[in-house]
Amino acid sequence: MGIEPGRLHFSWISSAESTKFAKVAQEVSDKVKALGPNDHFAKKELKVA
Template sequence: MFAMTRELAAILGIDPSRLRLEWISSAEGTRFAQVATEFTERVKAIGPSPIRKAA
């Protein structure tokens, strides 16, 4: 299902790297914080969404 979502994003002109799926237990607070920080940095590096500009 996630692969299909990435394909759909690409078709719609959304960079698929803006999507990320991680399985993290509720007991893994440190891991969640790490993943959230990494993903936030990646999205900031990509820049604003082209979809947002078109809206």
């Protein structure tokens, strides 16, 4: 689709693995923050005159 590498992550986490979930969530948000905002897929509000 044209999403840059590193923005989309997949992991397999069991409902019993709470610490793994926290760790992965932290890693994902750090990596995505480092990439900065992605404006291409944001809906821009229409300007009303």
